[in-house]
Amino acid sequence: MKVQNYKILLKKFNSTHNLTRFKNIDENIIDSLKILDFKDLSFAKNIVDIGSGAGFPAIFLAFILKADFYLFEPNAKKASFLRMLKIECELPHLHIFKQKIEEYQTPFKADIITSRALMNASSLIKLCQNFIDEHTLFLLYKGSGVDEELKNFKHYEIFARGFRRYCFIKP
Known part of the structure; x- marks a missing residue:
């Protein structure tokens, strides 16, 4: 039902x-959720999504996972859409911020930080330094050329589905 509401509201x-x-x-909804076939994310209490856009993957993960979701989207139209989704899809555990993560003044530690094709992994991890501790896991939705991008990381895992690479990085 919530997915159908999302589709109507997006249209x-x-x-x-x-x-x-x-x-x-x-296909984009399936892409957002497919990671749950590879990895159990139910341990997460706080999930941060960077550059949330139209809500992929965070909104669909929020339909399923019991975590608090913190969505950072500086674009006013997209942030407004996310706020409307929060209300219409009854997602009280969704927190939307119309700003870049590096501008956020009250950082907290995230269990998972997600991003879908926003920027390279090294740059994203630098932006999120105030939200990371030794347990934080990055979940990045990347394309097939990600191997080169991750060559300087020691602790990562990649799951493939078609062109999509679901990358878990422990910084």
């Missing part, structure tokens, strides 16, 4: 505000 909001150009929303 309506997208017709006016052009949030995303995705042709196949269902």
Whole structure:
């Protein structure tokens, strides 16, 4: 039901505000959730999503996981859409911030930090330093060329599905 509500709201909001150009929303929803076939994320209490955009992957993970989700989206239209989703899809454990993560003044430690093709892993980890401790795990949704990007990391795991690479990094 929540996924159907999301699709209706995205179609309506997208017709006016052009949030995303995705042709196949269902495939992107599956992509957001497919990681749960590879890894159990139920341990997480605080999940941070950087550059949340139209909500991929965070919104769909929030439909399933019992964690508090903190979505950082500096684009006003996209942040507004996420706020509407929070209300319409009844997601009280969703916290939306219309700002970049590095501007956030009250950092906390995240169990998982997600991002979907926002920037390279090294740069993203630097931006998130105030949210990381020895237990933090990065979940990055990347493309097939990620191997070169991760060559300087010692602790990582990659799960593949088509062109998608789900990367877990322990910084």
